Amino acid sequence: MTNPTLLVTASPHLGARDSTPRIMWTVVATLVPVCIAAAWFFGVGALLQLGTAAAAAVLAERVTGKGGTLADGSALITGLLLGLSLPAGFPLWMTFLGGIFAIGFGKSIWGGLGFNVFNPALLGRAFLQAAFPVAITTWPRAGGSFWALRGDLFALPFARPHLDAVTSATPLGLLKFEGQGTPLLDLVRGTTTGSLGETAALVILVGGVYLALRGYLNWRIPAGILLTVAALSGLLHTVDPAKPDAAFMLFSGGLMLGAIYMATDLVTSPVTNGGRWVFAVGIGVLVVAIRVWGGLPEGVMYAILFMNALVPFINRATQPRVFGTRLSGAT
Amino acid sequence: MDEAGGAVQLTFLGLGPAFRHGVHPPEEKELTRELPIRRMPYPDELVLPLRQHAGKPATLCVAVGDHVERGDKVGEADGFMSVPIHASAAGTVTAVAWWPHPDGSMAQAVRIKVDRFAPQVARERMVPHWEGLTRAEVVRAVQEGGVVGLGGAAFPTHVKLSPPGDRDIATLIINGAECEPYLTSDHRTMVEYPHRVHFGIRIMMHALGATRCVIGVEKNKPDAIEALRNSVPGDLDVRVLPLTVKYPQGAEKMLIKAVTGVEVPSGQLPVAAGVVVQNVGSVAAIAEVFETGLPLIERIVTVSGHGLRRPANLIVPVGTMLRDLFAFCGGVTPDAAEVIVGGPMMGLAQANLDAPVTKGTTGVVVLARTDTRPSRVYPCIHCGRCLDACPMFLNPSLLGDFARVGRYDEMAELHLADCMLCGSCAYVCPSNIPLSQLFQASKLALRRRVAVPA
Numbered sequence: 001m002t003n004p005t006l007l008v009t010a011s012p013h014l015g016a017r018d019s020t021p022r023i024m025w026t027v028v029a030t031l032v033p034v035c036i037a038a039a040w041f042f043g044v045g046a047l048l049q050l051g052t053a054a055a056a057a058v059l060a061e062r063v064t065g066k067g068g069t070l071a072d073g074s075a076l077i078t079g080l081l082l083g084l085s086l087p088a089g090f091p092l093w094m095t096f097l098g099g100i101f102a103i104g105f106g107k108s109i110w111g112g113l114g115f116n117v118f119n120p121a122l123l124g125r126a127f128l129q130a131a132f133p134v135a136i137t138t139w140p141r142a143g144g145s146f147w148a149l150r151g152d153l154f155a156l157p158f159a160r161p162h163l164d165a166v167t168s169a170t171p172l173g174l175l176k177f178e179g180q181g182t183p184l185l186d187l188v189r190g191t192t193t194g195s196l197g198e199t200a201a202l203v204i205l206v207g208g209v210y211l212a213l214r215g216y217l218n219w220r221i222p223a224g225i226l227l228t229v230a231a232l233s234g235l236l237h238t239v240d241p242a243k244p245d246a247a248f249m250l251f252s253g254g255l256m257l258g259a260i261y262m263a264t265d266l267v268t269s270p271v272t273n274g275g276r277w278v279f280a281v282g283i284g285v286l287v288v289a290i291r292v293w294g295g296l297p298e299g300v301m302y303a304i305l306f307m308n309a310l311v312p313f314i315n316r317a318t319q320p321r322v323f324g325t326r327l328s329g330a331t
Numbered sequence: 332m333d334e335a336g337g338a339v340q341l342t343f344l345g346l347g348p349a350f351r352h353g354v355h356p357p358e359e360k361e362l363t364r365e366l367p368i369r370r371m372p373y374p375d376e377l378v379l380p381l382r383q384h385a386g387k388p389a390t391l392c393v394a395v396g397d398h399v400e401r402g403d404k405v406g407e408a409d410g411f412m413s414v415p416i417h418a419s420a421a422g423t424v425t426a427v428a429w430w431p432h433p434d435g436s437m438a439q440a441v442r443i444k445v446d447r448f449a450p451q452v453a454r455e456r457m458v459p460h461w462e463g464l465t466r467a468e469v470v471r472a473v474q475e476g477g478v479v480g481l482g483g484a485a486f487p488t489h490v491k492l493s494p495p496g497d498r499d500i501a502t503l504i505i506n507g508a509e510c511e512p513y514l515t516s517d518h519r520t521m522v523e524y525p526h527r528v529h530f531g532i533r534i535m536m537h538a539l540g541a542t543r544c545v546i547g548v549e550k551n552k553p554d555a556i557e558a559l560r561n562s563v564p565g566d567l568d569v570r571v572l573p574l575t576v577k578y579p580q581g582a583e584k585m586l587i588k589a590v591t592g593v594e595v596p597s598g599q600l601p602v603a604a605g606v607v608v609q610n611v612g613s614v615a616a617i618a619e620v621f622e623t624g625l626p627l628i629e630r631i632v633t634v635s636g637h638g639l640r641r642p643a644n645l646i647v648p649v650g651t652m653l654r655d656l657f658a659f660c661g662g663v664t665p666d667a668a669e670v671i672v673g674g675p676m677m678g679l680a681q682a683n684l685d686a687p688v689t690k691g692t693t694g695v696v697v698l699a700r701t702d703t704r705p706s707r708v709y710p711c712i713h714c715g716r717c718l719d720a721c722p723m724f725l726n727p728s729l730l731g732d733f734a735r736v737g738r739y740d741e742m743a744e745l746h747l748a749d750c751m752l753c754g755s756c757a758y759v760c761p762s763n764i765p766l767s768q769l770f771q772a773s774k775l776a777l778r779r780r781v782a783v784p785a
């Protein structure tokens with residue numbers, strides 16, 4: 001008998017046919033329809049915006065990553081999510097800066113994939129919000145010609161952008177600062193103003209259901225966030241009808257994108273199922289609190305970033321009870 | 332009473348008795364589950380390591396040049412936590428030397444050149460009449476027969492028959508789960524030798540004073556369940572319980588949980604729950620000792636995998652080298668990549684095909700290249716799949732983080748000791764992190780630290 005060349009590895013010798021790159025690339029695939037929807041609503045500018053954010057994130061990963069980490073697809077997710085969280089007319093050089101910051105300071109500096117505490121895309125957006133507060137709250141109106149550029153996309157770095165596009169406030173802004181509602185149908189269809197990925201709530205929901213069925217995102221997190229927001233805002237609306245109702249809260253702003261694609265980021269959310277509920281309820285409460293009582297019209301970003309910071313503690317407090325012990329295995 | 336709580340309620344829900352969590356690796360049992368057990372001819376040479384069981388190795392009792400008959404001792408039990416080793420064929424001792432052991436180490440082994448013209452008939456021994464024996468005498472006879480657990484761990488069976496103190500054993504649980512992929516040796520034993528299984532159960536119940544016995548068999552073996560049910564002796568309280576198909580259903584604590592609904596307390600043995608668990612093959616081996624007087628010198632081994640030309644269920648003389656086993660099975664295919672002694676979830680990859688089949692060898696699996704794990708490891712993305720897989724409800728993600736930086740004390744606090752290295756966490760890990768290996772190394776580091784205080 002011939003001697004075969006033998007592989008000697010540690011057990012188990014079988015693996016489930018799923019891998020981290022496959023998870024990441026599947027998430028990218030489900031983001032494609034969201035990007036198409038953004039282009040549908042906001043024209044070619046949306047594609048430029050998304051492309052710039054993605055290119056910046058990928059470039060930063062290439063430069064600051066450990067090498068060979070581009071193939072896992074996680075940097076592309078960060079770039080696309082950052083792009084989707086920005087207004088259509090946001091100057092591209094700012095977007096580029098945001099993408100660099102998201103990967104460089106949101107991820108690489110922590111040690112790369114798996115080690116960051118905060119969602120990199122949201123950290124990038126938080127940076128842009130602090131650096132360019134006016135540009136990031138200038139919302140071009142959806143609709144119009146596909147080829148029409150909205151806003152001063154090609155503004156030179158550090159020059160004052162020309163903000164002469166037709167803009168209007170987001171539904172949340174309208175409500176907060178002008179006490180004006182938006183028809184629910186417009187919210188669901190996405191024909192309102194907002195950031196690129198805010199308006200396509202239904203497309204995002206479909207992508208989320210698919211990912212949940214594949215087991216690539218944990219359904220407890222979006223379910224917990226959406227239920228908490230619905231319950232809490234429903235309660236507030238009942239007590240004080242001037243406050244927004246549950247349907248408006250669910251379908252306005254970045255809640256869908258945040259609940260389904262950002263809060264569920266595997267790296268920055270809890271590992272225990274109990275912890276995931278705590279995390280989700282926390283985000284839901286914070287979103288409602290910021291939107292209803294806070295100074296900002298929208299609070300999804302800060303709600304998620306704040307709960308990201310608590311994840312290590314949530315994990316520790318929600319350790320499952322070890323088999324054959326009475327008390328929790330937490331230390 | 333407890334059983335009603337654990338098993339019956341779940342059956343009512345249509346789920347079947349089971350533990351919580353676990354994984355579903357591909358079963359791959361169709362390769363061999365229909366194949367009747369055949370006897371493999373004696374190879375030219377046998378290698379008998381003196382360490383084939385948990386506990387102390389046997390002490391050598393033959394010399395080079397000695398002639399041995401089939402069933403003669405070549406090693407004596409060294410104390411109570413040990414069993415003797417017997418020659419599995421008549422022949423001549425040619426050497427006592429270091430030899431590759433399937434656990435990856437080198438071990439002292441007795442090499443026997445098989446006498447091609449011997450009739451291979453065992454010496455006439457006194458077959459003990461079990462009914463007249465006291466518990467101590469049964470225990471002695473089982474130890475003399477060299478019987479160990481045939482499910483893989485090779486724990487001396489007579490030790491299990493001697494529970495500490497006057498612990499009352501209410502229930503004997505027979506493990507017919509066989510949850511490892513590919514393996515069908517227990518399956519075929521139950522289908523082809525159900526009476527032998529029941530005879531072994533009778534002797535064990537007699538020795539333990541147990542009044543009740545439950546045989547747990549995964550539902551993917553309906554023919555085994557039927558064969559056992561059809562042959563239950565009328566005078567014994569033996570029940571065959573179909574179990575949910577899930578890995579690691581055959582782990583002792585998981586099986587006890589599925590059958591009785593009771594969790595064996597952390598750090599304790601099954602006797603704490605008033606049960607003794609024995610593998611179905613081991614029970615059949617006990618029966619053989621009292622039927623024929625022959626000690627444990629051969630065992631049923633599944634030889635399988637997509638890298639092997641003719642998979643089979645074989646009666647193999649203990650000490651048969653893997654290369655002889657493969658030669659009998661038509662050899663390996665060109666894309667054979669990894670040879671595993673045991674099942675693919677917990678078994679050991681072999682570097683040397685001179686390693687012999689030992690008493691604890693449940694099967695030998697030859698994986699084709701496409702069945703093996705990829706080698707690229709990604710960072711932990713904290714997806715939490717390992718937490719949902721771990722049958723002991725540990726946090727493998729966190730344990731893995733600690734293991735890589737050597738923080739073993741924290742790992743001990745997180746119940747590393749309860750990890751049984753079943754590999755469920757590493758199986759589901761999308762980043763392909765070798766968690767079982769990290770945990771095994773950490774356990775070793777902790778044990779060393781206890782042995783050599785700093």
